[in-house]
Amino acid sequence: MALEHALLVSLSEREGSGYELARRFDRSIGFFWAATHQQIYRVLRRMEEAGWVTHTDIAQEGRPDKKVYQVADTGRAELTRWLAEPIEPTTLRDELGVKLRGASLGDEAAVLREIERHRDEHAARLAAYQAIEQRDFPKPGKLSGRELHQYLVLRGGIRAEQSFTAWCDEVVQALRPEGAR
Amino acid sequence: MALEHALLVSLSEREGSGYELARRFDRSIGFFWAATHQQIYRVLRRMEEAGWVTHTDIAQEGRPDKKVYQVADTGRAELTRWLAEPIEPTTLRDELGVKLRGASLGDEAAVLREIERHRDEHAARLAAYQAIEQRDFPKPGKLSGRELHQYLVLRGGIRAEQSFTAWCDEVVQALRPEGAR
DNA sequence: AGGTGCAGTGCAACCCGTTGCATAGCTAGG
DNA sequence: CCTAGCTATGCAACGGGTTGCACTGCACCT
Numbered sequence: 043m044a045l046e047h048a049l050l051v052s053l054s055e056r057e058g059s060g061y062e063l064a065r066r067f068d069r070s071i072g073f074f075w076a077a078t079h080q081q082i083y084r085v086l087r088r089m090e091e092a093g094w095v096t097h098t099d100i101a102q103e104g105r106p107d108k109k110v111y112q113v114a115d116t117g118r119a120e121l122t123r124w125l126a127e128p129i130e131p132t133t134l135r136d137e138l139g140v141k142l143r144g145a146s147l148g149d150e151a152a153v154l155r156e157i158e159r160h161r162d163e164h165a166a167r168l169a170a171y172q173a174i175e176q177r178d179f180p181k182p183g184k185l186s187g188r189e190l191h192q193y194l195v196l197r198g199g200i201r202a203e204q205s206f207t208a209w210c211d212e213v214v215q216a217l218r219p220e221g222a223r
Numbered sequence: 224m225a226l227e228h229a230l231l232v233s234l235s236e237r238e239g240s241g242y243e244l245a246r247r248f249d250r251s252i253g254f255f256w257a258a259t260h261q262q263i264y265r266v267l268r269r270m271e272e273a274g275w276v277t278h279t280d281i282a283q284e285g286r287p288d289k290k291v292y293q294v295a296d297t298g299r300a301e302l303t304r305w306l307a308e309p310i311e312p313t314t315l316r317d318e319l320g321v322k323l324r325g326a327s328l329g330d331e332a333a334v335l336r337e338i339e340r341h342r343d344e345h346a347a348r349l350a351a352y353q354a355i356e357q358r359d360f361p362k363p364g365k366l367s368g369r370e371l372h373q374y375l376v377l378r379g380g381i382r383a384e385q386s387f388t389a390w391c392d393e394v395v396q397a398l399r400p401e402g403a404r
Numbered sequence: 405a406g407g408t409g410c411a412g413t414g415c416a417a418c419c420c421g422t423t424g425c426a427t428a429g430c431t432a433g434g
Numbered sequence: 435c436c437t438a439g440c441t442a443t444g445c446a447a448c449g450g451g452t453t454g455c456a457c458t459g460c461a462c463c464t
Contacts, residue, residue, distance in 0.1 A: 044318040051325035061412050074320025106412035125329030131344040132317045134383045137225040137310045139255025143376050144232035146369045148306030163312040188327045195324050198390045202315045205386035209379045287442035
């Protein structure tokens, strides 16, 4: 149920097409809620049927036309309603833990390499998030309102990636063969 | 695709019924991959059709009969194959980030209370995991093989909960109204 | 000249997971 | 005595998400 509301949040900040929303997600709400263009298109249509958003067709030169969506009153009301509603705390969901748990039933060295690969990928994401932090929020102490919320969401992404890479390092340290230590 | 393999890992350690597996998940692999009994029953049946597992009916007194599943050779081979295969690094997926991101479009105080509630829940999980750590792995330096892997998975759960509660605290600190600081 | 990549929308099929419900008998507590 | 909760399995329906594919036209690189 969260994709609808994530789209409402994003469209409340600025109207946009499905394609634009997909790219925005990659850079911000996507830290907490990823989505493909397919899904976004489908959900936008459903939301329009429900009257939460409306769209305007925009003709472009040299590019395909696009549908720019705006939040309607009903959508704003729905978002407010949802924000006040409690949600279930989530649990981690990562296949890597399953692999590690089963490592002794297969090629343990391969699992270890996989963990190193994931560590590198998460470290790269961490670096990307930290670059955004430095560039867009150089003085976090002065923020308030919407900007402060955006910053705190980014902080969540940073903390998650830090913690994951640190865990991978712990695992690699513990499993690296004796000779390599 | 990971539930099948999580079940294979768990059944490789010890045979068991769907019900037992559901409870085991709550205490170990569940840190990384949660599952309901419904899903487990369905997947076990599918796995049996594929020849990965077999079951024995066990009659019990005063309790319903149960189906105890064992891993077959094909299942063992499949698990080994999967363990060597690369998987995609995951991204965080938590509605709470979406709510925080949209907080200024609704009742901000309610969102803050929700974040505090989640912090408490995650802190409780952290405490539960740490209790398991103390009880089952008092001397982690001496572990190796399967036990070491189990311990490291638990460490992943602990780190994730620590990092999440710390993030919630950061958010609460930053958003708490001036007077309350 | 040809391939890659971006911008833009969309269909169809599938898989995974959740929710609500049903059944059944035992045990423990109020 | 009755209700709640545990053990144990399962059906049916739905909703969310992923994957593969299709079409168009421009820009850029080799």
